[in-house]
Amino acid sequence: MKTLAYLDYCALPRYQQFFYKIYEFILKVIYGVWHFIKGIGIGTKKLVFRIGTSFKKMYHSFRYGDIFTKCSFFVLGISHIKRKQIVKGIILMLLEFAFIFFMIFFGAHALYKLVFVGTYGSGYICDGFDQVFETINGAWEFCDEPTKIAPDNSPKNLLYGILTILIIIGFICVYIATVNASYQIQTNEEEGKHIKSFKEDLADFFNSKFHITLLFLPIIGILLFNILPILDMICMAFTNYDYTTDFPKSYFSWVGLKNFGQLFSFGGNGFGYTFVEILKWTIVWAILATFTNFFIGIIIATIINRKGIKFKKFWRTCLVLSVAVPQFVSLLAMAQFLSDYGPLTVFIEKATGVKIYFLGKATTFTLFGHPFKVDFARILVVLINIWIGVPYTVLSTTGILMNVPEDLYESAKIDGASPITMYFKITLKYVVFVMGPSLITTFIGNFNSFGVIFLLTGGGPKTNNFYGSAGHTDLLVTWLYNLTMDTNPDYKMASVIGILIFLISSIISLILYRNSNSFKNEEDFA
Amino acid sequence: MARVKSMKKKTKIQNTIIYIFLVLLSIIWLIPIAYILFISFHNDNSKGAMVTMPDYLTFQHYINLFAKGSQYPQWFLNTLIVALVTMVINTFFVMAVAYTMSRLRFKSRKTLMSINLILGMFPGFMSMIAIYNILKLVKLDQTLVGLTLCYTMTSGMGFYVAKGFFDTISRSLDEAARIDGATNAQIFYKIILPLSKPIIVYTLVQSFMGPWMDYIFCNVILRNKSDQWTVAMGMYKWLNTQEKVNTQFVDFFAGSVLISIPIMSVFLATQKYYIAGVTGGAVKG
Structure with missing residues (x-):
């Protein structure tokens, strides 16, 4: 990246500094995207390389293996049985038969079904x-x-197809490993090395291969309940799966990139238009939610931490009590209080005659004879998010504030810095330095925050301008949720949104991590 | 002398302002909670309770929750069972993965960690509908077993806090044990686990609390089977049921108070771990 040295930057006139900052920001975004693509490239390269080496090894094993090792290529475990690892050999053999059995009676059909997903x-x-x-x-x-x-039960076909592919990949890995292992034990035998008995092999699973024992169940769980669903969902984005094509009603099949093409439909209540609008609000929301919580939280924490303030613990507990109440209780109650028949609305209406829809549609005021509209819902969700989030910041920054090096303040005082300068240049900078990485996580968390919006407004006020009953306060995730849980669910578009959220949040976190101070210099705060 | 006195006066005024500010803050943060508590004793049981003063205060709504025909006890029991099972399995999974990632060195460790990071970037409930389809295939949809599977199976992904804790345990302990001939498994359950009581307690509590607070997965998996709902789901649906809003409105608040008390006490008791989780987990991740 072509950037100026800090001194050159300072020498620029003010307005050029501003333009330079914008230029730098755009560059950073481009670099973030570039690194994302590069990351994918590097990952694929590594994968291909790894596959290549294992095939090379396989070839080597076949070339120099004796007849038993060569037989092991067709019937797993023969080499093991010949070399006195009878139990292991039999297990491997059974595994292969089980796999062939599975492929013949189930896998082949599942793969065939995956080609069209649904046909009738x-x-x-x-x-x-x-x-x-x-x-x-x-x-x-x-x-x-x-x-x-x-x-045709398309959801089932899709799932079984993906599952079969996962099983095939798993079996190929086992196959390659065993084939290479059969050559290994052949050379071990030739060199007169000790060949492990079954008992020793088992014991290994509690020592040098203990990680396999520990990770086995968690990884199976993640495969079945995270990776399989994610793959399934990604595939759904390329089908026409929605409530009209769900199983008992009809079938769905591949449609290629058609759903992604809808991203460019900007007219009317097109998907593209809605997506851009909601993305804009999501970004505004994420920035507002992160920074209001962070700065207000730090200010309150510093005030409580001030020398000479008594009952520090009491004040903190007051704040923390509100987050200790589970969100679904406090937010649902909040939504009731602010609803059209809630106390605030009723009292304000009694006092002034204006009915304010705090969480509903935009309120129209008449001021100096001119009506103008205020969309309270968006303001209110940000405010209530402050109410929910600030105690967390207070909790987590209190410890950090106590650790700010005291000598920094003293030398600043000697240099004649005012308390406000000290607050900005020392306290805030220190907290940002320490909290930097978690701030990024918080930002991504807010980008995907669900509870506040869902429980308060449910995405509303709804508007007819948006695709798929999206509302004014909907974030991308709540929109995704509503699309899948609606009475007329639209699974294909929900998965398109899911994929886009993944792309956006990983690019954002790449950009932010690469530019955070803690990433650049891990140790020193200066 | 005079200057010192005026300084003292100045700080006194400053402190007073700060105290007023803090009292205001506490009021803002506590009023909604106090209001929930207050309304739960209101004699009226309709929406009107929010805007009228009560004629008298009553425990009737708390009694209603456990009266005949109320599903509240059933929800409570469901949640308790799910939470207990989730607690045991999650803690086992998290400890296993965290220990492996922190202490054992094997070939694909780094790869697995980065795959986990990438998987974490997918929004959690993006794949909900796929999970529902999976559970449907094995006939576990709309059951508590399916819900428990949802809560437990992927818990291995959240190992960062526990790994951060294991990283702080000195490695010389492992080495000493290894020299004495201990296997990795023995090191795990004879040395590391006894030293990690705080993090075990933290994981137990965290995973126990999960089902009490979740209404998203519950909504997707259990749908309309109201006898299988958990408390959070029941409370959430309460306000979506028109008839309940009109005639059992205040019962909702009573139920909320009742469920909040245990959750609150657990949260307050473990808040210091929460801080460690936020700051430690993020940096180490």
């Missing part, structure tokens, strides 16, 4: 005909007694 809706079939007739009349022409069938 509900209809009628006759014996001896593969065709599915949409109407019973069509079927009557061919047979006497057509049977009614349910549509």
Whole structure:
């Protein structure tokens, strides 16, 4: 990146400094995207390299292996059995048979089904005909007694297909490892080295291979309940899966990049328009929520920490009590208080005659004869987020504030710094330095924050201008949630949003991490 | 002398202002909670309770929660069972993964950690519907077993705080044990685990609390099966049921107070761990 040295930057006139900052920011964004793409490239390269080396090793094993090792390439475990690792050999053999059995009776069909995901809706079939007739009349022409069938179970086909691919990948890994191991024990035998007995192998799982024992169950869990669903969801983005094509009703199939094409539909209540609008608000929300909480929290924490203030613990507990109440209680109650029949609205209406919709539609005021609209919902969610979030900041910054090096203040005092300068240049800088990385996590967390919006407004006030019943305070995640849990769910677009959220949040965190001070110089605060 | 006196006076005035500010803050932060508590004793049981003064205060709403036909005790029991199972399994998973990542060195350690980081970037409930489909295939949708699976299976991903703790335990302990012939497994449960009581307690508490607060997964997995709901889900749905809003409005607040008390006490008792989790976990991650 072509950047100026700090001294050169200071020498610029004010307005140029401003433009320079913008230029620098744009560069950083571009670099973030670039590093993201590069990261993918490096990852793929590493993967390909690793696959390459294991194949090379396999070739080597086949070339120099004796007849038993060569046989192991077709029937796993023969080499093991020959070399007295009978139990292990039998287990490997059974594993291979189980895999072949699985592929023949289940896997092949699942893979075949994955090619189209769904091919027929509900209809009628006759014996001896593969065709599915949409109407019973069509079927009557061919047979006497057509049977009614349910549509192709596309969600199931998709899941089974992905699961089969995962199992195949898993088996290939085991296969390569065993084949290479069979050559290894052959050379061990030739060199007269000790070959481990089954008992010793088992004991290894509690010592040198203990990580496999410990990680086995958690990784199975993550595979089934995180990776499999994520892959499934990514695939859904390339199908036409929504409430009209859900299982008992109909079937869905691949549509390619059509759903992503909808991102560019800006007219009317198009998806692209809504997405851009909601993305804008999400970014504004994330910035506002992060910084208001952070700065207000630090100010309150410094005030409580001030010398000469008594009952420090009491004040802190007052704040913390409010976050100790579970969110679904405090926020739901809040939503009631601010609702159209809640005390605040009612009292204000009684006193002034104006009905303010705090969490609902925009309120119209008449001031000096001119009506103007205020959208309270967006302001209110930010304010309530402060109420929810500030105690957390107070909790976590208190310890850091106590650790600010005292000598910094003293030398600043000698240099004649005012308390305000000291606050900005020392206290704040120190806290930002220490909290930097967690601030980034908080930012990403706010980008994906769910509770506050969902419980307070549910995304509302709803508007007809938006795609898929999105509302004015909807964030990307709440929109995603509403799209999947609506009475008329739109799974395909929800997964498109999910993928985009993933891309955006990983690029943002890359940019922020690369530019945070703690990343640049881990140790010293200066 | 005079200057010192005026300084003292100045700080006194400053402190008074600060005290007033702090009292105001406490009021802002406590009023909604006090209001929830107050309303839960209101004699009226409709929406009107929010804007009228009560004629008298009553415990009736708390009694209503446990009266015949109320599902509140059932929800409470459901949550308790799910929370206990989740607690045991999650703690086991988290400890296992954290120990592996912190103490053991093996070939794919770094790769696994970065894969975990990448997976964490996907919004948690993006794949909810896929999970629901999976559970449907094994006929576990709309059951508490399915919900428990949801809470427990992926818990291995949240190992950062515990790993940060394990990193601080001196390595010379492991080495000494290894010289004495201990296996990695023995080191784990004879040396590291007894030394990590605080983090075990923290993980136990955290995973126990999860089901009490979650209404998202619950909503997706359990849908309309109201006898399987957890408390959080029940309370959330309460205000979405028109008839309940009109005739059992204040019961909601009573239920909220009742459920908040245990959660609050646990949170207050473990808040110092929470701080360690926020600052430590983020830096070490």
